[in-house]
Every structure is written in C-alpha cells, then in structure tokens.
Amino acid sequence: MRKFSLLDHELIPKHEIMSEDELKAILKTYNIGKEQLPKIKIEDPVIQEIGAQAGEVVRITRNSQTAGQAFYYRHVIA
Amino acid sequence: MSISEPTIDSMIESLDLPLNIKKTLKDDALKVGVTKKELEDIIERVLESYDYACVEPCEAVGVVSAQSIGEPGTQMTMRTFHYAGVAEINVTLGLPRLIEIVDARKQPSTPMMTIALEEGYATDRDMARVLAWEIEATHIEHLADITTDLANMQLIIDLHEKTLMQRSLTSEEVAERLRDSLDVVVTVSGDIRNQIVLTPNSPSYRELLQLAKNIHNITLKGIEGIKRVVIRKDGEEYTLYTEGSQLKEVLQIEGVDVTRTYTNNIGEIYDVFGIEAARNAIITEATSTLAEQGLTVDIRHIMLVADIMCSDGEVKQIGRHGISGEKASVFARAAFEVTVNHLLDAGMRGDRDELNGVTENIIVGQPIKLGTGDVHLISR
Numbered sequence: 536m537r538k539f540s541l542l543d544h545e546l547i548p549k550h551e552i553m554s555e556d557e558l559k560a561i562l563k564t565y566n567i568g569k570e571q572l573p574k575i576k577i578e579d580p581v582i583q584e585i586g587a588q589a590g591e592v593v594r595i596t597r598n599s600q601t602a603g604q605a606f607y608y609r610h611v612i613a
Numbered sequence: 614m615s616i617s618e619p620t621i622d623s624m625i626e627s628l629d630l631p632l633n634i635k636k637t638l639k640d641d642a643l644k645v646g647v648t649k650k651e652l653e654d655i656i657e658r659v660l661e662s663y664d665y666a667c668v669e670p671c672e673a674v675g676v677v678s679a680q681s682i683g684e685p686g687t688q689m690t691m692r693t694f695h696y697a698g699v700a701e702i703n704v705t706l707g708l709p710r711l712i713e714i715v716d717a718r719k720q721p722s723t724p725m726m727t728i729a730l731e732e733g734y735a736t737d738r739d740m741a742r743v744l745a746w747e748i749e750a751t752h753i754e755h756l757a758d759i760t761t762d763l764a765n766m767q768l769i770i771d772l773h774e775k776t777l778m779q780r781s782l783t784s785e786e787v788a789e790r791l792r793d794s795l796d797v798v799v800t801v802s803g804d805i806r807n808q809i810v811l812t813p814n815s816p817s818y819r820e821l822l823q824l825a826k827n828i829h830n831i832t833l834k835g836i837e838g839i840k841r842v843v844i845r846k847d848g849e850e851y852t853l854y855t856e857g858s859q860l861k862e863v864l865q866i867e868g869v870d871v872t873r874t875y876t877n878n879i880g881e882i883y884d885v886f887g888i889e890a891a892r893n894a895i896i897t898e899a900t901s902t903l904a905e906q907g908l909t910v911d912i913r914h915i916m917l918v919a920d921i922m923c924s925d926g927e928v929k930q931i932g933r934h935g936i937s938g939e940k941a942s943v944f945a946r947a948a949f950e951v952t953v954n955h956l957l958d959a960g961m962r963g964d965r966d967e968l969n970g971v972t973e974n975i976i977v978g979q980p981i982k983l984g985t986g987d988v989h990l991i992s993r
Contacts, residue, residue, distance in 0.1 A: 537864070539871045546875070546882065546890035574926040581887040595889055600912050603632030609888075612926060 541584050549596040552587050553608070557594070561608060575609035582611055589613040615646035624652060630663060671987040673971075675921075678914040685908035686711060702843060702856050704877070710902045714895060717922065717930035719880045724858035726839075729873035730851060741844050741851040744868050746780045748855065749842040751834040756780070756787065757809075761825050766816045768824055772807040780834060784809060787833055794831045797824060836862045860885045883928050891928050895919040942966050944973035 541547055553561070562569060569592060575582055577589050587593055591611050599605040621642050625635050638659060642652055668674060689708040705713065705723045713721050728748070734740045753759065757772045772784050784807045791811065792799045802808035811828070813820040841856040855863075858876040863869055864885070876882060877898060883891035899915045921936060922929055929935035937949045943959040943966050959966075968974055971981045980986040 537867065539864070541886060543872045544886055544890065545872055546893045547886055548889050548893075550889070573920075573924040575888055576926040579887040579926065580885060581889065597889075599631075601631070601633070601916075603634075603636065605631075607889075609926070 541580055547581060548598060550581050550585055550587075550593045551596075552585060553592045553594050558592050561592075569610055572608050572610040574612045577611055577613050587611050616649050616652065618643060620649070621652065624656065628656065628660070630659070634659065634663065671982075671984050673983050674917060678917045681914045682903075682910055682918065685903060685906075685910055688908065689906050702841070702854055706902060706905055711899065714879065714899050714902065715918065715922075715931045717879065717928045717935065721878055723856075724876065724878045724881075726853075726855040726858045726860070726863065726876045727874065728853040728855065728863060729870040729875075730853070731868050731870045734868040735850040735852075735870075738844070738851060740868070741853065743781070744866065745842040745844055745853055747835060747866055747868075748839055748853065748863060749835045750832045750837050750839050750857075751780055751782070753787075753828050753831065753833065756782070756833070759825065759828065761821065763818070763821070766813065766821055768811040768821065768828070770809040770811065770828075771805075772809065774807055777807065782834060790833050791828070791831065795824070795827065839863075879928060888923050888926055888928070892919045892923040895922060895928075940970065942968070942970050942973045944968075944976045945970050948972050948976065 542549070558569070569590075572592060575593060577583075577587070582593070585593070589611050593609050593611060595607040595609060597605045597607055621639055625639050625642075628635060630638075638655070642655070647655065686708060689711065702725055703723060704710075704725055705721065709722070729735070730741060730744065734744055753770065756776050757770045760769045760771070762769050770787075772787060777783065777787075784801055788799050788801050788809050791797075791809070795811070797814060798812040800810045800812070802810055811824060813824055836859045838859045839855050839857040843854045843856075844851055845854060846852075858878045858881060860874070860876050860878070860881045861884075864871050864874065875894075877894075879891055879894050879898065882894045896912070896915050896919045899918070900910075900912060903910050903915075918931065922931065929939075931937065933950050938946065940946050940949075943955060943964050947955040947959075966973055968977060968979065969982075971983060974981045
C-alpha cells in the first residue's frame, strides 16, 4: 500500500477539529445549536485521517472563488 | 502624504469583509498611495457597496438558483455524446451530463480520469508511457491470436512478440496470470516461441468453448476498468487521460501525483476523498459542463446546489430520492412527485404537517415565510 496524505489533494480543503471555546463562539454568532450545522460522517476519509470523534465539530477553510477564503463548519456524526 | 503598509494593514485587517476584497483594497491602496483620510473614505464606501451587494435576509435564493441554472439548461444540446477537446476521449456533455451531476449517479455514463504525474515521470515521455501501460487494462486480445483446436481439445494462444515487448510482459508472465485466474492446465510451448497452450481439465466441447469465452475477461496487466489511456502534453508536463475510472487503484501506482489526480466520477471522489472534495467536484463539473456549451452561470448558484447536495455528509441527489423526497412536510413532498402515494402514506401513519415551509403554506393559502412574509413585529 502506498501511503499518502489526503489533505495534500487540491480538491480537499483544510479540516481542523475545533476546540470547545471556538465552537461556543461560533454557535453564539449564528444563534444555533450544534445539531443544526451541516454534517460530515465519521467514516469520511478526511475525518478518519484527522481523527475527529463523533460529536465534535470541524472547521473547514475553503478556497472560495468568490470570497477568497471561507469558513464552513461540519458536525461529525456517527 | 501616503501612509505605510503596516498602517494600511491595521486599518483593513479588522474589517468584516471577504479576503478577496481586503486583498484588492490593500493592493490598490499601496499602488496608488493614499492618505489616511482618503483610505478611511474608501473603506466606508467599500463597506457600503459590500452591504448593498449582499443578499437580503429572507431572499429566496433557492428559487433564483433554480431559474438561473434552469434557463440556460433549456439552451443546451440534447445530443449526448461529443468528442471533447481532451485527447479524443468520448465524454458525455451538455444536458445529459448536467442531469447526471444533479442526480448524483453512482456511475457516470462516461467515467474519465485525469492523472497528473510526479516529477521525473511528468517530463519524460518514455516514463509516462510505461506508467500508461501500468494503468491500462491489458486483455488477451491485445496480445495474441487465439485458435481453438477442436481435434486436440486445446486452446492455442500465439502471442505477438512486439506487443509483449511494448507492454513489457513475457510469455511466462502471461502464462502465470492465466494459471492463477483459470482452473486449467497451462503450458508454455517449448518448440514454438511465444506460444501458450491451454487444456481444459475434462475434455468436453462445452468446457473448451466456455474457456475460449472466459479468457477474454482476464486482466493480464493494468487496472481493470480502465479501457484506454491517452498521453498528452499539457504545457511542460505529460498528463494521462483515461477512459474508465478507478481512483483508488490508480492512486496506489508509483509515479502518479496523488495531489492533482482527478476523476469526473463524483461518487468515487466522495468515497476516496470525502464530502468536501465531492462538493468541489460537483462545482467543477457543473461549471465546466455549462461553460463548454458557452453558458455562463454565476458560480454562487452552483455552489448553493452543491452545498445542499452535500449538507448531510453524503452526496444526495436533487429529486425524489434525495433533497425533495426527504422534506419534512407531507404537502411539500406531495407537491413534487407521486402525490397520491405521499398523501395516502401520511394519512395511514397519521402524520402532522407543521406548515413551516413555503410549498405547504402556498397549498393551504397562507402567507409564506419569504421576503416580507417572514418579518414579524414584536412589541416590548
């Protein structure tokens, strides 16, 4: 098996696990609960690679064609 | 007197603007050279126009997207196949391809890969060729003439030396592969060069004919499912284009640049690279399909479609088995397709409709929660 990091691929934006405090601040700005965020499956190859657990939230830094850079949040679900 | 870069930075950094706008603002301010007062004025004006350009709350963005993609869709060709510019590989384009994308088909009708090569392989045509043979599936009919010898109950394979050399195979290797995949006696002929003789275990005509048929299905070399590989020079680099797509297997091959290899099969991208890559692939594919037909659709509409398709962590189609079919409201689902079934099932289950969405409120004749309809006055 050839080993490589998925995160290097040009189609895959940066995923990072958010800390409790960051998450709280984000949920407060949008005035929503964690469950209302878009979802990402725990079997997702990128989630497997960064080792996020179900219930955590990942911050995705997308390279947006319109905004340059955009943040997106996904709730990890089992 | 113009101000210095750090001052501009400190003034722009804290603004609530997208990165692109901040960057342009900074670059232009540096280029032109502005005073503090002027920059303050500019920033104020930029903030004002940005605010003006933003979508209003309660705007029906989905409907606008649907129209913006649907209208150019009517002008697309209905013809399915088209030889696209990319190295005489046949790809589905136009309306059929767009439908394929929004339907989130597991397998597109013409899967295709673009394989970027790593340094060392990318600039050397011979190395690229070797990799291409490594990837393209080789079957027996590419290499040999097959004769069915009914008198001796044998299958005689005459391998062409030249093609063997080209694909860097030997007759022993071919025999080995055949031995592994078929349950027959395989002998490499001693007196005639490059001849392999297959003898079925039991001497029956049926088995012999079956064998003659089965032998075509064996992949001797390369990746099963990749029918053809074309090498093309893009700028300085050689890139491989394939007919058929096997992302997972191709990424395992030494010399393939993992970071830039792409397939038009969105389902495969989702399996190998995850949901965010799938979303990007949907956007790329949809935009290029539209652009190829000379239609320009604002990318934000396509981004909205891609986002909604990927919001639940898997690629869902727009339609009965996806977005529209999973709406919470019975009325909204009934208004879309198979009306009677939805109403009947809901009646039998005793479902409730909370009348939260747009469709169901139109059906019952209430103001909808869009635009001014979603504004409420609260007295304090």
